[in-house]
Amino acid sequence: MSQQLPHGVGPEGADEPAAPAAADPPRRRTRAGMPWTTRRALNVSVAVATVLLLVLGGSGVWVHARAADAAVRLVERSSPALIAAGSLENALINQETGIRGYGLTGRREFLQPYHDGLSQEKAAAGRLRALLGHDGPGAQDLARVLDRTEAWQKQVARPVAAAPSGSPVRLAAQRAGAGLRTFDAVRAALGAQQRHLEHERAQARAELHDVGALQNGIFSGLAAVGFVLLVLAVIGLRRAVTDPLGKLSADVRAVARGDFRRPVQGSGPADLRALASDIDGMRQRLVDELAFSDETRAQLDAQATELQRSNNELEQFAYVASHDLQEPLRKVASFCQLLERRNAAQLDDRAQQYIAFAVDGANRMQALINDLLAFSRVGRVHAEHTDVDLEALLGQVLESLSIAIEESAATVTHDPLPTVPGDTTQLGMLLQNLLSNALKFRSPDKPPTVHLSAHRTDGYWQFSVDDNGIGIDPSYSEKIFVIFQRLHTRESYPGTGIGLALCKKVVEYHGGTIGVDHDHAPGTRITFTLADHAPVIPAPTTTEPALQGEATAS
Template sequence: MTGLAGARSHEDSAEHRRSGAGAGGRPDGPTADWTTRRWLTAGACAALAVLAVLAATGVWVFARSTAISDRLVDGSTPALVASVRLESALVNQETGARGYGLTGEPGFLEPYRSGLQQQKDATAQLRTLLADDPAGVADLDEVLARAETWQSRFGRPVATAPAGAPVALATERADEGRQDFNAIRVSAAHLEKDLEAARDRAHTELHHIRSQRNWIFSLIAAVILALTVLVFAGLRRGVTLPLGRLSDDVRHVAGGNFGHPITASGPADLRRLAVDIEGMRSRLADELAFSDSAREQLDLQAGELRRSNAELEQFAYVASHDLQEPLRKVASFCQLLQRRYADQLDDRAVQYIAFAVDGANRMQTLIHDLLAFSRVGRLHTDNETVDLEELFSRTTDALSIAIEESGARVTHDPLPTVSGDATQLGMLLQNLVSNALKFRSAERTPAVELSARCEDGLWHFAVTDNGIGIGAEYAERVFVIFQRLHTRDAYPGNGIGLALCKKIVEFHGGTIAIDPGHAPGARITFTLPGLPLPQAEPAVDTERVSP
């Protein structure tokens, strides 16, 4: 039923994911499979393309503005200045020639000669500046042609006349020279007007291109602002909002609402992530449902176990009181029967009575051992700090008679402090040492040693003796309850000692085993969790020998 419910839940979740995708969780169209990286790449490429176009336009505006500025600074304005200088040079020539012609004084020729040089320089500069302006070159040629006419008819003849007296030619051609020079002025004024017009056009173009530049840079700023807004809006719609919805859904699930579906939205990779998380949520919900079912079963089993333990406690009480009482009566009345009718019983009857008494006593011992075995892990479960040094000393004191009768030598290493139940650990040490004393060899003086070492956070102990030993084939059998390797006539006991030791060690989280490689005698190793010794101490030799 649980698996069917989990499968149905998983199908419902998958159907919800499909329906959610169709209802808006998954966008339709050619960009439906675009991932976040692809969206970002496309957006960045589009923004770069727009910015590249605007940058190219800005570069063109800058280049155009620079060209107009260069033309204005290096062309139109210097040409206008040169034309003014050219007109000034011609005026100087006319003034000098006219003054010399009226007075004959050589000093008036100085402006004339300097005007010729200035005309030459200005003409050369104008030809260079007007090289790309055919209209300007034509105006310049017209000015120079009229200047040459004035020079040939008035300027040079007057300037070459002898000094010291007025030049008659100057008076004769005064009106003609004045008309020729007026024609020069008109041509020069026309040249200057054309150059001023070219300069004004350059100023107008420069102003226009500056306006275009301002508009283009304003457009670039507006586009950058728009791109910024679009980037934030795109990131918010394509990344932030889907991630926010996904985070909200995940928080609902993490808060314990495992039935809350995960909605897929946004770019393809975020939708895939949401689908994966939804699949994980569905799987976890199924596992949780199965875990709840298993927990319910465990609770039922725990209840049954508590009931069984209660019945076991009741059985232990009955065994310790009600079962032992009839056995005591059997043994007591058999002994009374033997004493009262001893003279009437033959040897066989006495033997039968002895068998009955021994059987009752062994049954009482067996019941006592069974009770001790059943109490491990149920009673005496106090977890406390146990000083094994002191506990071993009390154990050897309790076994002092057996130690003295056997003449055994009992030694031990410095023993640590461990965490556990002192009563059970005392039973463990007592059973191991008593077994070593019981199964001693008649050929050697008994020697029992308890060693201890700490390794990997565990204390490793070993009880070693030089007795009759345990065969390797019995290494597992000796830890099974009621398993005996010898008859009761040879060695008394019920075969429960090592089984009890195994249960105590495993209850404390350790392991116990027989070392098959040790000879002569037996070595039983076991582990216990505990605290390491704060400082290494010399070995302590506790020895009990018979007088």
């Protein structure tokens, strides 16, 4: 519908002139006198806030890194190292207990704590090496403990454990003093290691506590600065932006409701005033554009009506011309056949051959006209899409092709076929043309084998018709779907050259695509897709019901 302009507003020649535009404010100033625009105010505010937040944020990141480092040292090094050192001490005490018991009794079961302690010592020492590394005070403490343990093992433990059982071990009594001194050295090394590890853990805890307090202070500062910046931003935005924008929005809404005489005036920062001036200029241009748009729309409507009328006339002409051609052709064929029957005795072989040529030409012309009518009806004569059972439809097609299948000794197989939305008649023509082509263009030295496959993919059904026939040159993969394009002479393979063009039109009408798969060999594979949902069908033209009725009558 054409939008009506209010009285007093319109293109040149209207009753009243449009309201004058608000004067543009000066936009160029020296740097010393540069006005505070919204952009400038926001840039300064963002810069100040960014500097403050970067300083506090950087401090927070540094403190967080220190806290994380202290926590890692406490959780992943100091505490596990203390636990492993305790396990090492227990392992050595178990060894000393087992050696002393075996030395006093000479019974082998007293050596079990010693052997268990050896395994525990190895595991605990491995954990300590992994935690403390190979350098530093912790590694030196561990090395000292292991060296003194090795001395005790060498002087006392191994010789006593190797002594025969059955009675108190004399060697244990002989080396009791040396064993006491060497194991006291082991205990001293273990004690020093425990003290150093506990001191390291205490340092990590203290550092973690200090860093946590500092971190809380920085985060509190960040929250305070953020709150202050938020309050200042709200106040500044309301005074510099929100209130002027509210007035500007009211003027713009009035224009949007159709009050084109209302000028759009701005206040506040310089850029908002400039924006108001630009909008007011756009308001004035909109008045002119609306008038021009109404005129253009009227012209387009008239052209569309004329184009529709012309299309209807062309369709009617094409159908009537095709329909009127069929009656003379039927008469030619009928009278030629009548002439042949009545005068068969007087006609020689050449005359009968001429009559056969005439009848064949008339029949081929009539077939061509029928194919042209079928081709023109696809996409023009519309029917509601219904659910089409392709399995049942294929059965009907095979029944109509039964003579051709029997004469060619063909084998036709197919996958389970789906139910798709579409036009039953058109889909039947699609299957019949594809299968009849597969039977027609067969290899001369073997019976045809045809297979129709189907599988679903991404909202479409993918179909393919495979045969073992003569195949198609890849250079003609597009040409074969053009109407009247033939790759062979009519004497070699009869036909009108419309079949595959009709197939393409049917497939595209159903929202799919069709083509040739040249990876299939030998023979030909025609692939096509059909949408698993009903495509949008344009409304039929006014002449189509009449044409459809005439086509049925013919």
